[in-house]
Amino acid sequence: xxxxxxxxxxxxxxxxxxxxxxDVDLTINKGEFVYLIGKTGTGxxxxxxxxxxxxxxxxxxxxxxxxxxxxxxxxxxxxxxRKLGIVFQDFKLLTDxxxxxxxxxxxxxxxxxxxAEMEKRIxxxxxxxxxxxxxYKMPFELSGGEQQRVAIARALVNDPELxxxxxxxxxxxxxxxxEIMKLxxxxxxxxxAILMATHDYDLMQKFxxxxxxxxxxxxxDLQLVNS
Amino acid sequence: xxxTEGKVEKSRLRASYLTTIISISLVLFVLGLEGLLLLHAxxxxxxxxxxxxxxxxxxxxxxxxxxxxxxxxxxAEAFVKSTEYITKEEAGKMMxxxxxxxxxxxxxxxxxxxxxxxxINAAYAHPDSLKYISxxxxxxxxxxxxxxxxxxxxxxxxxxxxIGVIILVFGGLLLVISIVLINNTIRLxxxxxxxxxxxxxxxxxxxxxxxxxxxxxxxTNGIVSxxxxxxMLTGVLYYAQQEMPxxxxxxxxxxxxxxxxxxxxxxxxxxxxxxxxAVRKYLKLSSEDLY
Numbered sequence: 348x349x350x351x352x353x354x355x356x357x358x359x360x361x362x363x364x365x366x367x368x369x370d371v372d373l374t375i376n377k378g379e380f381v382y383l384i385g386k387t388g389t390g391x392x393x394x395x396x397x398x399x400x401x402x403x404x405x406x407x408x409x410x411x412x413x414x415x416x417x418x419x420x421x422x423x424x425x426x427x428x429r430k431l432g433i434v435f436q437d438f439k440l441l442t443d444x445x446x447x448x449x450x451x452x453x454x455x456x457x458x459x460x461x462x463a464e465m466e467k468r469i470x471x472x473x474x475x476x477x478x479x480x481x482x483y484k485m486p487f488e489l490s491g492g493e494q495q496r497v498a499i500a501r502a503l504v505n506d507p508e509l510x511x512x513x514x515x516x517x518x519x520x521x522x523x524x525x526e527i528m529k530l531x532x533x534x535x536x537x538x539x540a541i542l543m544a545t546h547d548y549d550l551m552q553k554f555x556x557x558x559x560x561x562x563x564x565x566x567x568d569l570q571l572v573n574s
Numbered sequence: 575x576x577x578t579e580g581k582v583e584k585s586r587l588r589a590s591y592l593t594t595i596i597s598i599s600l601v602l603f604v605l606g607l608e609g610l611l612l613l614h615a616x617x618x619x620x621x622x623x624x625x626x627x628x629x630x631x632x633x634x635x636x637x638x639x640x641x642x643x644x645x646x647x648x649x650a651e652a653f654v655k656s657t658e659y660i661t662k663e664e665a666g667k668m669m670x671x672x673x674x675x676x677x678x679x680x681x682x683x684x685x686x687x688x689x690x691x692x693x694i695n696a697a698y699a700h701p702d703s704l705k706y707i708s709x710x711x712x713x714x715x716x717x718x719x720x721x722x723x724x725x726x727x728x729x730x731x732x733x734x735x736x737i738g739v740i741i742l743v744f745g746g747l748l749l750v751i752s753i754v755l756i757n758n759t760i761r762l763x764x765x766x767x768x769x770x771x772x773x774x775x776x777x778x779x780x781x782x783x784x785x786x787x788x789x790x791x792x793x794t795n796g797i798v799s800x801x802x803x804x805x806m807l808t809g810v811l812y813y814a815q816q817e818m819p820x821x822x823x824x825x826x827x828x829x830x831x832x833x834x835x836x837x838x839x840x841x842x843x844x845x846x847x848x849x850x851x852a853v854r855k856y857l858k859l860s861s862e863d864l865y
């Protein structure tokens with residue numbers, strides 16, 4: 348329990364009034380890399396959205412990065428999200444500003460003040476995702492793979508305990524996907540928990556890890572099934 | 575290539591601000607014009623009323639001294655704005671010019687009476703007051719008759735009242751329309767950024783942190799719009815005063831100042847509140863409801 352970044356008991360996941368998943372019970376520990384798989388429409392995205400409080404948790408109990416999701420107050424949602432790094436399938440970069448300002452926005456909004464420190468951190472994460480010297484580019488000037496790396500850099504900027512990635516390789520070619528995958532694995536080796544929704548079975552074969560499968564309104568822990 | 579695309583995107587951003595600013599400044603300008611109309615309505619109606627007056631016809635055998643006496647008495651009255659004495663000869667000459675015929679030689683004598691033309695103060699330009707004044711004057715032994723167009727006074731008064739009400743109603747309506755229009759313009763501008771706002775929320779920014787830059791931009795847009803509207807209003811005033819120097823008579827700098835101040839504060843306040851409300855709305859909507 349002490350090691351758990353995500354701990355969920357008897358949770359039901361709803362979109363508005365439609366139940367998408369029921370009886371969700373699972374724990375993800377620090378430094379763990381976990382795949383979230385399942386056909387489209389089986390509730391993967393809804394599950395992730397519940398974890399970052401974009402959907403309210405109505406039934407059951409869940410704690411994510413030290414925040415209790417049931418009964419989470421609106422004013423505490425930003426605090427929860429600061430502990431998470433979220434990578435979206437459609438990148439969700441701020442299209443009206445360049446890469447550097449995209450990262451700076453997240454930092455400023457989460458309380459960074461020291462400009463020199465911010466500069467150092469931005470350069471470090473851009474370096475890490477393989478995009479040094481691209482800070483001045485506007486998002487639309489970058490390729491899909493580069494935008495996805497910026498999204499990952501943004502997720503890393505606050506050194507979160509947990510990274511939630513919703514099909515981060517969904518829009519990318521196999522080569523770039525593999526690079527992104529290696530990057531994610533490297534991040535998890537440094538002690539971050541990563542929960543990654545994906546359809547890419549080639550990748551899962553190449554980089555085996557624990558799998559959670561959404562099917563028939565439930566989440567099955569394939570690790571437990573296999574063991 | 576990418577650089578040109580960047581320029582296009584940036585100029586598109588600028589253009590969207592520009593349309594907002596132009597829309598707001600035009601609405602403020604029309605509102606300011608209506609304000610100017612309201613300011614001048616009272617003065618214009620006074621101007622019209624003070625051109626209403628009556629003529630006091632003096633008996634033919636009255637002495638100049640007595641006439642001067644009556645005129646002096648009239649000048650001292652509160653209801654009188656100005657008087658003008660027209661002698662028998664001047665009246666004859668004016669009549670002759672009007673007719674284009676030498677009617678005095680034709681008749682062999684001048685049938686006209688000398689008169690005092692009285693222009694009255696706006697406050698007394700009412701049929702009842704005029705009747706009272708004329709009755710009083712008729713008792714004077716040298717006065718032959720007091721002539722005024724009772725009908726005209728009543729018509730002018732009722733028309734001015736109607737016009738005043740119309741201008742006031744129209745002004746109120748315009749105020750409501752301006753607020754709605756500016757609010758809509760801003761809401762549209764914010765609507766186009768709703769996904770950005772949602773993304774900001776998803777990366778952990780607090781509501782206040784997201785709202786502040788939008789509101790600042792809104793206030794800046796409000797100030798710029800108000801400034802443009804002021805320039806246009808000043809232009810209109812200047813042009814009007816060049817074309818109609820009579821308007822200069824009505825100049826009241828402090829009222830103009832108050833009006834312009836109102837236009838500026840309205841521009842800023844509406845932009846401020848509309849932006850704030852619009853951004854908050856999208857912060858509260860769930861992701862599904864954004865589409």
